[in-house]
Amino acid sequence: MSRKKTIDEAQLFQETEKLIMESGYAEFHFKALAERLGVARSTIYNYYPNKEELITSYMVRLLERAVENMDEAFEAEYPVKQLIRVWSRYANMHQMLQIMPYINQKATPKVEENIRVMYTLFGEMKNKIHHILKKEQESGRIREDIHMATMTGLLMSTVQVPVHHNSLGQWVDEVYDLVMNGCKG
Amino acid sequence: MSRKKTIDEAQLFQETEKLIMESGYAEFHFKALAERLGVARSTIYNYYPNKEELITSYMVRLLERAVENMDEAFEAEYPVKQLIRVWSRYANMHQMLQIMPYINQKATPKVEENIRVMYTLFGEMKNKIHHILKKEQESGRIREDIHMATMTGLLMSTVQVPVHHNSLGQWVDEVYDLVMNGCKG
């Protein structure tokens, strides 16, 4: 019964990410999005009432997946290395998250709700990293004379290190080596 | 002769930075800027023809100063530590630079020129870091088995590590320790 939909949420999310990655958040508006999807701008309003809800919904989904994937690190042989690997796999997520300050976070109640959920997920991520580092400290593989917050911060900042190698594996190897052993000759 | 100016470039730059730091680039427009400066919006057009030229001019000035200040690291006893110190001193500069993708870089020829200058200055910064690391390698204080680009990247990414301590000095101590010696227990 009734008419078929021409787009779905998956396409919406996909084009949202592509648009933002290619053109930045300033270029992210329903006019540009509609063009890429091949539908009229007003069609998108049947799916999301405004761009803030669309983008934050997408971010929540990204974060949820990332949080799930971090559990791999708990079971890995070298948890910290696995952490860096998972972390780097979500490099574009980090790029997406950087646009948060530019989002009108009070656009609608739903947007505020999404932002709250995102902060909760951030907290979970930090907790997981914290747990892993703590566990590594207890088994003596990580030093205990540096504030945990500084180590967590350094670990999380490694996603900003540009990938110069052909394979992500090499990047992970080098960064892990540096994080664990430092630059000292 | 003639009328006195009510604002100058210094005020313009100061309020520009404050506005962006407090409200983000999306809120940076001449209407908001004029309100903070206590002048009419059109007044600002007597100083800069558009916001892109204003913001990029300011960034060029910031970068120039940062590049100058990096020379301190060459003469310091612990060059890498000094590098981290100078680097961290310009934390708000890094925050400012993050808005670059949101600037309409083709707004006017002058904006394009400013962007070019900025890239040149970036190059200089990278060169200086490179030189310092190279020199440290030669004196055996830094290992040589990791790609220079990865080490430079890690060093530069440390500005993202949040400052948890009361004093910036403690932050520098810990980050330097981690960068040099790693997390290994």
Added chain:
DNA sequence: GATTAAAATGACACAACTGTCATTATGCAA
């Protein structure tokens, strides 16, 4: 106090995105 050069201002036309809604199109089912 009149003159004048430079600065400040408000109004105007313009451009771009937003959100809504009445209308039109589609596809299934009776």
Added chain:
DNA sequence: TTGCATAATGACAGTTGTGTCATTTTAATC
């Protein structure tokens, strides 16, 4: 094939920032 539910659409009004310019204000000088 007709009826109906749902999706898509285009047009419209509203909002906000942009850039210009004729006019007004200011202060130094004559």
